[in-house]
Amino acid sequence: MLARQVAAGAALFKRAGVRAFAAPGKGKGGGGAAIVEEAVDLTRFVPTNILKEGAHPELKEKDEYPAWLFTLLDTKPTVGELERQGFDNLSLEEQRRYLTLTNRKIVKTNNAAKSKK
Numbered sequence: 001m002l003a004r005q006v007a008a009g010a011a012l013f014k015r016a017g018v019r020a021f022a023a024p025g026k027g028k029g030g031g032g033a034a035i036v037e038e039a040v041d042l043t044r045f046v047p048t049n050i051l052k053e054g055a056h057p058e059l060k061e062k063d064e065y066p067a068w069l070f071t072l073l074d075t076k077p078t079v080g081e082l083e084r085q086g087f088d089n090l091s092l093e094e095q096r097r098y099l100t101l102t103n104r105k106i107v108k109t110n111n112a113a114k115s116k117k
Contacts, residue, residue, distance in 0.1 A: 043059070044058060044059060045057070045058055045059065046058075046059060076097065077094065077097070078101075079098065079101045079102060079105065082094060082097065082098040082101070083098075
């Protein structure tokens, strides 16, 4: 009797480890992803509205946006480039970036050293 219980438990354990999916529903084919019938004009709208009701925000002219918005995608100097210029030759913003990046590098190396122990 004990042997039967052990065998049944082992069989149950094997079945529990297998990933199974639900049977497909009755009817013709799976629904799949919903297809959007209306096309959105990307030159006039930003398709960010996730609600059924409401409208997408319209794009404005470039002069209606603040100037700092267009500088967000500019590339910033790396740690190596800042080191080559020398700390004393950097502007305040560049010095702040240099200190932030070097502190980040120190934290990452310390964390990596602690995780290897």
